[in-house]
Amino acid sequence: MRILVFLLILVNLLFLAWTQGLLGSSSNPDALRVQQQLLADQVKVVSRDEPPEVITPPEKPKKVVEVKAVDICLELSDLPIAEVAQVEGMLAEKLPVFKSERTAISGTSSYWVIIPPLANKGEVDTKVAELKQLDISEFFVVQESGPYNRAISLGLYTSNAAATSQLERLRKKGVRSARIIERVVKPTTASLVIRGPAAQADSLSQAILGVLPESKPVVCKAQSSAAAGVTAE
Known part of the structure; x- marks a missing residue:
């Protein structure tokens, strides 16, 4: 009888130990799931299957090209x-x-050594005779009508220096009435x-033509x- 009671107590102890998991993993699925639960308050959602936000880089400022006039x-x-003065004005x-x-x-100019126009033919003849007496033979009387009619030409030169030299030679010979006149050729x-x-080229052309x-x-x-x-x- 004592042996039977001892066996019953042993069986109860073993059953209690088994239900408490002291003899290995429990077959209770709920208990197993509770043990395997994660700590929900420490879980962070990394992605919700949405595409990442596209970050558009800022546009570079367009380079402004200065157009020169x-x-x-x-x-x-x-x-x-x-x-010329008219156009400038x-x-x-x-x-x-x-x-x-x-x-x-x-x-361009020429330099004329002359005896200025004489009043009449008589004065011309007198002056010609004086020149010949002074041994001056290179001269001629201007016959063309105009401001120099009846003048006596004693030489035409391209430079004032050459004309001045001729005038000095004549004066040394005694010719006092001769002088130099500049004649403008151009x-x-x-x-x-x-x-x-x-942009205003047309306006300029029209103004010049005006x-x-x-x-x-x-x-x-x-x-x-x-x-x-x-x-x-």
Whole structure:
């Protein structure tokens, strides 16, 4: 009888130990799931299956290219000084945006050693006789009508120095009435270079023609050469 009671107690103890998991893993699925649960309060959601946000880089500022104003250069060549002054005045009054530059072109002159025109033929004959007495034979009487009619020419020279030398020789021989007159063969002229905005080139051309209807402005040589170089490339 004691043995039976002992066996029953042993069986109960073993059963209790088994249910408490002291004899190995429990077969209770709920207990197993509880043991395997994660710590939910420490779980962080990394992704919710959404595509990552696309970060667009800032656009680079566009480079502003400064467009330089194009200038035009026109030249008026070999103009009388008075006409050059007219164009300069017109530019200052109507087109001040254009700038001009004047370059003088020297004229050509001859230097005439003469005895000024005499009053009548009688005086001419008397003066001719005096010259011959002074042993001067290189002269002639101007016969053409005009301001020098009945003058006596004693030489025509291309330089003032040569004419002055001749005048001194004549005076040494006794000719006192001779003098030097400068005769302008080609008067002094000028060229005018005009520079300004190409956008107003038509206005410039019309304004020039309004002052000088016969003028023919041409493109400056430097600008023409530069344009030819660009075309060749």
